[in-house]
Amino acid sequence: MKIVFSSNLAWSIYNFRLPLLKSLQNDGHIIYAVANNDKYVSNLENENFIFENININNNSKNPIKDIFLIYKYYILYKKIKPDIICHNAIKPNIYGTLAAKFLNIPVVNNISGLGTLFIKKSFSTRIAKLLYKFSQKNADKIFFQNRDDLNEFIKNKLINEKKCEVISGSGVDTKKFIPKKKVNNLKFKFIFIGRLIFDKGILEFIEALKILNLEYKNFEGLILGPIYKLNHTAVSEKVLNEWINDGIVKYLGETENVLPYIQDADCLVLPSYREGLSKVLIEASSVAIPIITTDVPGCRDVVVDGVTGLLCKVKDSKSLAEKMKLLLNMNVEKRLEMGIEARKRAIDVFDQNIIIDKYKRAIYEIVSI
Structure with missing residues (x-):
């Protein structure tokens, strides 16, 4: 037919x-x-x-x-x-x-x-x-x-x-999105993956990185995704370059293959205001890395708070920063356990x-x- x-x-x-x-x-x-x-x-x-x-x-x-x-x-x-x-x-x-x-x-x-x-x-x-x-x-x-x-x-x-x-x-293709043993990163990597629009919570991510920078130097913030000019909440190139030049974040550009970037990260951060069901969150779950995302529809449906990742308040950079600090200070075994549980959930549900x-x-x- x-x-x-x-x-x-x-x-x-x-x-x-x-x-x-x-x-x-x-x-x-x-x-x-x-x-x-x-x-x-x-x-x-x-x-x-x-x-x-x-x-x-x-x-x-x-x-x-x-x-x-x-x-x-x-x-x-x-x-x-x-x-x-x-x-x-x-x-x-x-x-x-x-x-x-x-x-x-x-x-x-x-x-x-x-x-x-x-x-x-x-x-x-x-x-x-x-x-x-x-x-x-x-x-x-x-x-x-x-x-x-x-x-x-x-x-x-x-x-x-x-x-x-x-x-x-x-x-998600759980046979393709698989965990990969990491090379010991010099710094803990928080990565944001998505279109560069404010509705994805990218400004809260930037503000949270600024808060963490006041206390810690053993981490870095990364952004991967397209500048989406068609959306009325899009981040401009000028604003993005200001963030980069101020040393707040590194911009990785855009790609059709997010897998190696997720595998290389220590935590995926998506402070979105609302989703249908976030694809990148279930991809990160399948790769067995912990997630920090907002307690909103389409995000909380993926994460079991405290088990496969952490939930923060929406449009609240301080809440996000607190969760990022919690994960940054968490012992390695606990973080690995979160990743293992996330992958189990990806296989069973997603x-x-x-x-x-x-x-x-x-x-x-x-x-x-």
Whole structure:
């Protein structure tokens, strides 16, 4: 059968759904990827997936202006004639689902995070909720990546709970993301991995490093990730260079292969304000390094506080610094034990095969083959 995976960016499909797409392809299905055109299109086409471009303004926060997207999806889906469509990201989940309804095509949606539009109280938020309520009643299956997001939708009466299931993000390849014996680092390495946007808590990370610098010299702070200019909370190059020049942090640039950087670090720090379910946190868990992250949805779902890592308060650099100090002063055996427990949890809960099986079960139950 023909299966469409639709998201806002080709990057998103390639980085979060590739193992699932390949598994379905190996079952004999034709896979279409529908998203904005970016440099990852060639990666998808090299895997023998069929790419179809759809222009989505990811910066627009005005749902009324985005209504025309329904027509774009309608024309595209009518041309493809898929047996089922799997959406991810806010706009595909809403407008793609409405277009699929007009064509009587079954839909599996993945609500991978609420985003700033949904969380902040505004006119656009109210419109988004109405659009979610109207669109999601037409979905056949809805995956959520954490229980808090599902409960938020239930509380606002936006979905039919019977259609919903919580899955652990996109999963992690626990056979690839494995622990590696470290060379004795001269300094303890705290690493932040993610897009350089303030919603990821990068400013709190910088402020916490400043606090630690007043007492300790046996550590270093590292940042790995792209400067994400498209986001309104993006860190500018000027600000980043100021942090670097002041000796607060080292910037490692961006990469498509985070594994060696995680393996080389002593602790992964992600003080995010909210996540769907953080991929880098489950990758770090699989590599068996302790984590410090915030006590918010999508982050606390990964970490068992005091067992696989430590939780700090959100938007609180002092709380973050205290947890970083605690880990820095922790004996090696305790830190290693945290890492071991994190990997056990990654294998039991976050392995990508668990996610693939749930997706395939949903698809095959909806579409009889």
